[in-house]
Amino acid sequence: MMRSKILAGVALYIVLTILAALMACASVAAVFMKGRRKHLFWLIPGVLIMPMLAGASMTPEQRASMEASRASREAMHAANAAARAEETEKARREAQAKAETEAAERRTRQAAADAACRQDLQCWAQKHVADAGRACEPLIQASARTDYRWTTSFTRFSRFGWGDQGAGIVNYAGDEIEMQNGFGNWVRHTYHCAYDTQTGRATNFTVRAGRT
Numbered sequence: 001m002m003r004s005k006i007l008a009g010v011a012l013y014i015v016l017t018i019l020a021a022l023m024a025c026a027s028v029a030a031v032f033m034k035g036r037r038k039h040l041f042w043l044i045p046g047v048l049i050m051p052m053l054a055g056a057s058m059t060p061e062q063r064a065s066m067e068a069s070r071a072s073r074e075a076m077h078a079a080n081a082a083a084r085a086e087e088t089e090k091a092r093r094e095a096q097a098k099a100e101t102e103a104a105e106r107r108t109r110q111a112a113a114d115a116a117c118r119q120d121l122q123c124w125a126q127k128h129v130a131d132a133g134r135a136c137e138p139l140i141q142a143s144a145r146t147d148y149r150w151t152t153s154f155t156r157f158s159r160f161g162w163g164d165q166g167a168g169i170v171n172y173a174g175d176e177i178e179m180q181n182g183f184g185n186w187v188r189h190t191y192h193c194a195y196d197t198q199t200g201r202a203t204n205f206t207v208r209a210g211r212t
Contacts, residue, residue, distance in 0.1 A: 156174050
């Protein structure tokens with residue numbers, strides 16, 4: 001067994017010596033030759049042979065150590081990537097939880113503000129005046145016998161009061177519309193409209209000639 005190892009070592013030494021001599025000759029030839037291409041022609045085989053020589057000269061123990069080191073580096077890279085992915089996911093979950101908490105707090109504040117506003121006629125009526133206009137105006141306009149015209153481009157309602165505070169119904173009123181009578185004359189009209197702030201619908205309305 002020992003003799004075999006010695007012979008193998010001698011053979012490897014001889015092979016390495018021959019290859020080293022060939023590379024030395026190539027280097028000397030490259031010095032005397034002119035032209036970068038010829039110089040590279042001799043250098044490229046040397047560069048290719050060097051890793052082969054290094055691999056051939058390694059013992060099985062050295063190869064195993066190198067493989068273990070490479071596996072360790074790959075495992076470390078995989079662990080670092082997994083840690084970064086976990087940190088990213090954790091940051092995403094924290095951001096989502098924060099956004100949901102803030103949204104819940106906004107809803108709570110809005111609900112409290114709405115509850116307080118509903119107890120105040122001025123606040124509640126002003127909050128829904130635009131919606132009441134969209135629901136009531138078509139009904140008021142449809143009551144004209146022939147034609148109508150609004151006398152203001154702003155809110156149609158100048159007065160309001162509770163219709164049913166518990167149900168959230170507000171009575172809106174105004175006199176900013178003119179309608180033509182049977183003789184073609186423009187006559188100012190007064191209107192009242194009950195608006196349900198919970199359903200968004202007009203529950204009742206009246207229109208009569210004259211101003212309030």
